[in-house]
Amino acid sequence: MHLQTVAGMSAGLAAGRYSSLELTRALLERVTRLQPELNAFISIEAEAALAAAAAADARRAAGERNPLLGVPIAHKDIFCATGSRTSCGSKMLANFVSPYDATVVAKLRTAGVVSLGKTNMDEFAMGSSNETSHFGPVRNPWDLTRVPGGSSGGSAAAVAARLVPAATATDTGGSIRQPAALCGVTGLKPTYGRVSRYGMIAFASSLDQGGIITTTAEDAALLLGAMAGFDPQDSTSVELPVPDYAASLDQPLAGLKIGLLKEFFEQGLDPAIETQIRAALQLLQQQGALLREVSLPNLPLSVPTYYVVAPAECSSNLARFDGVRYGHRCENPRDLTDLYKRSRGEGFGTEVKRRIMTGTYVLSAGYYDAYYLKAQRVRQLIADDFRRAFTEVDVLIGPTTPTVAFELGSKSEDPVTMYLNDIYTIGANLAGLPAMSIPCGFASSLPAGLQIIGPHFSEQKLLNVAHRYQRETDWHTRVPERYR
Amino acid sequence: MSTLSRADIENIAHLARLALTENEVPAQLNSLSRIIGLVGELEKAATAGVEPMSHPLPGLAARLREDCVTESDHHRLYQRNAPQVEAGLYLVPRVIE
Numbered sequence: 001m002h003l004q005t006v007a008g009m010s011a012g013l014a015a016g017r018y019s020s021l022e023l024t025r026a027l028l029e030r031v032t033r034l035q036p037e038l039n040a041f042i043s044i045e046a047e048a049a050l051a052a053a054a055a056a057d058a059r060r061a062a063g064e065r066n067p068l069l070g071v072p073i074a075h076k077d078i079f080c081a082t083g084s085r086t087s088c089g090s091k092m093l094a095n096f097v098s099p100y101d102a103t104v105v106a107k108l109r110t111a112g113v114v115s116l117g118k119t120n121m122d123e124f125a126m127g128s129s130n131e132t133s134h135f136g137p138v139r140n141p142w143d144l145t146r147v148p149g150g151s152s153g154g155s156a157a158a159v160a161a162r163l164v165p166a167a168t169a170t171d172t173g174g175s176i177r178q179p180a181a182l183c184g185v186t187g188l189k190p191t192y193g194r195v196s197r198y199g200m201i202a203f204a205s206s207l208d209q210g211g212i213i214t215t216t217a218e219d220a221a222l223l224l225g226a227m228a229g230f231d232p233q234d235s236t237s238v239e240l241p242v243p244d245y246a247a248s249l250d251q252p253l254a255g256l257k258i259g260l261l262k263e264f265f266e267q268g269l270d271p272a273i274e275t276q277i278r279a280a281l282q283l284l285q286q287q288g289a290l291l292r293e294v295s296l297p298n299l300p301l302s303v304p305t306y307y308v309v310a311p312a313e314c315s316s317n318l319a320r321f322d323g324v325r326y327g328h329r330c331e332n333p334r335d336l337t338d339l340y341k342r343s344r345g346e347g348f349g350t351e352v353k354r355r356i357m358t359g360t361y362v363l364s365a366g367y368y369d370a371y372y373l374k375a376q377r378v379r380q381l382i383a384d385d386f387r388r389a390f391t392e393v394d395v396l397i398g399p400t401t402p403t404v405a406f407e408l409g410s411k412s413e414d415p416v417t418m419y420l421n422d423i424y425t426i427g428a429n430l431a432g433l434p435a436m437s438i439p440c441g442f443a444s445s446l447p448a449g450l451q452i453i454g455p456h457f458s459e460q461k462l463l464n465v466a467h468r469y470q471r472e473t474d475w476h477t478r479v480p481e482r483y484r
Numbered sequence: 485m486s487t488l489s490r491a492d493i494e495n496i497a498h499l500a501r502l503a504l505t506e507n508e509v510p511a512q513l514n515s516l517s518r519i520i521g522l523v524g525e526l527e528k529a530a531t532a533g534v535e536p537m538s539h540p541l542p543g544l545a546a547r548l549r550e551d552c553v554t555e556s557d558h559h560r561l562y563q564r565n566a567p568q569v570e571a572g573l574y575l576v577p578r579v580i581e
Contacts, residue, residue, distance in 0.1 A: 095565075096565055097564070097565060099558065099561045099562055099564070099565070191541075192540040192541060193540075193541055193544070206538060206539060206540055207540070232549070235546040235547045235548075236539075236544075236546060238541070238544070298529065301525065301526060301528075301529055303522065304522050304523040304524075304525045304526050305526065307519060307522060307523055308523050308526070315500060319501075322501075323567065324566070324567070324574050324576055325562075325565070325566055325574055326565035326566060326567075327565075327567075328567075329567035329568070333577050334577065335577050335578075335579075336576055336577055336579055337501070338577070339576060339577055340501040341498075341501050341502060341503040342503045344500075344501055344502050344503070345502050345503030345504060345505075346503075348502070350508075350511070353502055353504070353508070353512065354512065354515055354516070354519075356500050356502060357493070357496050357497065357500060357502070357512055357516055358516060358519050358520075359500075360496050360499050360500040361492075361496050361516065361520070362523070364496070364499060371523060371526070373536050374526050374527075374529075374531060375523070375526055376536030376537050376538060377529075377531035377534040377535070377536050377537070378526055378529045378531060378534075379536075379537040380534050380535055380536065380537035381529065381531065381534060383537060383540070383542075414515075414518065415515045415518060415519060416518045416519065416521075416522050419519075419522070429540075430540070431540060432540025432541050456541060
């Protein structure tokens with residue numbers, strides 16, 4: 001049962017082959033049994049899941065026919081869910097029980113989705129290896145000595161090990177696509193504003209976007225349809241109708257103009273990954289797509305731009321954690337300043353402190369123009385590069401990551417080495433573009449990811465390309481041996 | 485652009501209201517210096533006349549809503565997560581002696 005996709009489970013439930021309760025029990029057993037080796041979850045919520053499954057079965061018995069009704073998934077622990085501990089991977093929120101639902105959680109609840117619990121993540125989504133979590137690192141199902149990527153490492157590992165067919169995730173600089181690539185699963189980061197950020201704990205508000213990790217593009221289409229849409233509770237949510245993402249999955253690719261991102265192939269790319277990317281491009285060409293090389297000259301500046309903009313926004317967003325209204329509070333504060341300083345010093349981990357410090361520095365008097373304004377101007381240049389590229393091509397394709405999954409602990413000493421992992425993914429966040437990562441083969445026995453980036457609100461096109469590719473290949477169906 | 489000193493780290497930590505331990509100060513000094521080196525690459529970019537970009541979707545600004553009451557009182561529920569409350573109030577150390 002656990003090897004099925006969301007669409008497969010949906011069909012199984014509709015045909016009465018099993019109930020949501022049976023399915024939920026079967027998956028919960030795996031989630032619980034495999035937790036000690038993968039650490040993919042922060043909270044396993046068996047009782048609530050079984051109650052939701054029973055409720056879904058009752059809704060089905062009453063005649064309801066929603067395709068997601070009774071399908072079990074998991075939520076990244078950045079999404080607030082009523083009555084659930086929502087820790088964001090931090091000691092700061094280790095005891096925070098959310099009094100409300102994030103819009104994403106509420107929408108999926110309404111659709112009848114059953115949540116099995118909350119997945120592990122880098123603390124406050126700051127990290128590319130899931131090693132900054134207060135709850136310990138997640139292990140990559142393909143090799144337990146390696147990282148799953150981050151920050152949505154728990155969601156990616158849970159889907160890769162088929163603990164759940166799908167898990168929600170968020171992407172600020174690559175946090176959906178990079179772990180999806182390293183774990184050999186499908187990750188979709190929608191256009192900025194497409195999915196509500198309400199109740200999704202903020203890291204960098206001009207970059208954060210909620211999305212989904214699944215095994216197939218078809219499942220990503222199903223789930224995005226249920227998650228997306230205008231939300232008056234999020235002032236950056238976009239007032240556009242939600243298309244039927246599943247309807248256009250099969251469209252032929254004849255005449256599709258693909259831009260090959262020159263800058264992504266220039267330096268630091270593992271040659272074994274490049275081989276897989278070139279093979280994938282050839283396959284798309286055989287389906288009638290047209291290939292041309294495209295240059296985005298400012299793209300190499302995306303990492304330094306991001307590491308000004310994201311920490312600046314993080315330092316201001318995380319000012320809310322003051323030890324007064326919620327979150328960790330230090331013992332015996334001398335005065336209010338001591339309360340703030342020690343609560344924050346004890347509640348935040350090293351990487352979060354590093355980003356708050358960086359953000360505070362680049363926003364401080366005397367440095368604001370040189371760093372923050374400068375980065376915002378370079379951000380505009382990068383966005384312009386993408387705008388120009390999309391006047392010539394329909395989608396841009398390249399690798400998702402420069403390397404395959406690395407060993408646990410191998411990059412945690414130097415932050416800059418870690419930051420450079422996001423070199424291919426950050427551009428889409430800076431420009432607010434939708435992007436996907438899909439499995440495209442293996443390099444040194446570990447999964448490689450193909451990245452597809454499109455213009456604003458082109459999720460249908462990305463899903464279409466990904467689906468057509470997945471019809472011709474079976475990389476997305478590969479499961480590590482011990483989890484089959 | 486500039487090199488950071490131990491005093492800079494202590495000042496930034498104060499501005500950010502972060503207590504750093506003795507061991508954390510040199511570690512933060514080291515990593516922040518590396519990060520400042522990385523972002524220093526931005527100097528190379530020619531940005532004269534380029535508008536700073538703060539919203540990723542061109543032409544869109546944050547939406548405003550009617551100035552009316554939309555929330556009801558949930559203070560009991562919300563204060564369940566508070567470290568210290570009394571009579572519906574959040575408690576902090578004495579501010580005025």
